[in-house]
Amino acid sequence: MTTEEKAPPKAKYTLEKPLDETVLYEKITKDIVTITLNRPEKHNAIFPPDMFNEISRKVAMAVDDDDIKCIIMQGNGKSFCSGDDLNLAPYDTYGGAPGVKPSQRIRVKAMHQWLNGMYRTLLYCPKTIICKAQGWTIGVGLAILMCCDLAIAGENAVFSQRQQRTGFGGLSMGWQHIQLLTIGYKRMREWQLTGRTLNAEEAKDWSVINAIVPEDQLDDEVMRYAKAVVLNPADSLMIGKTHLQVMFDLLGMNGQYAAGALAYPLFTNLKWEDEEFNFLKRRGEVGTTEAFAEREKRWAELGF
Secondary structure, three states, X not given: OOOOOOOOOOOOOOOOOOXXXXXXXXXXOOOEEEEEEOOHHHOOOEOXXXXXXXXXXXXXXXXXXXXXXXXXXXXXXXXXXXXXXXXXXXXXXXXXXXXXXXXXXXXXXXXXXXHHXXXXXXXXXXXXXXXXXXXXXXXXXXXXXXXXXXXXXXXXXXXXXXXXXXXXXXXXXXOHHHHHHHHOHHHHHHHHHHOOEEEHHHHHHOOOOOEEEOHHHHHHHHHHHHHHHHOXXXXXXXXXXXXXXXXXXXXXXXXXXXXXXXXXXXXXXXXXXXXXXXXXXXXXXXXXXXXXXXXXXXXXXXOO
């Protein structure tokens, strides 16, 4: 009688450094602070849910410092942010696995606490936030940028909704409304349904970013804008941002968070047809890198 050898259990994917070191906080002048995504070896991919909450915590630190007028949101290394770290998708973090389906209430709660919490923290922050973008800005990274007041990019910056190709099909949970207001309906739908990549010039034309400069001038240009912000009285900045938030509410901005929380359980319970490319299933079969390559090949064949 023989016994089959069982493969050892797959090691749990974990952060490569302490959480506090993945999002850095540095007060660079009396009234300007930088919040820096610090996973350069991963193009600053967001590790869920920990980094969502850590970003919110660091923004709250800036809000609590009465001297701070301006927050610079940036990323270490070659890219601003490559989106979710799909070695561990959000669905995996609250119990999702092959053959295991978390309850709908857990999925709604996760969306409210993690993604919605971070997006709302940024968009409704009473301090001015400037995003500095270089290299890749994808998915959640793009959502973070969209929730900032201003965005300055290097000439090499590219902006993508490749996350849509994971199966979102045009769904932008928690940042749909600000995206619609920023770039308009037709462009939003084109971006969502194709997942295409925009270069810096296209992103400026689409009003995704405010300015483009050569890479070696990016830090100085961002500081130039930050210094312009802090010329304004602190009281005026707070009143102006709070007034803007009231306008957001009158336009129904808060509804995007509840809508996203309801859409998320539906999205994570899709029925895939045989001919459709299920990225998460394929990731389990061939690994993340190969699954990405197979996914992107399908879109590249159509010129996207």
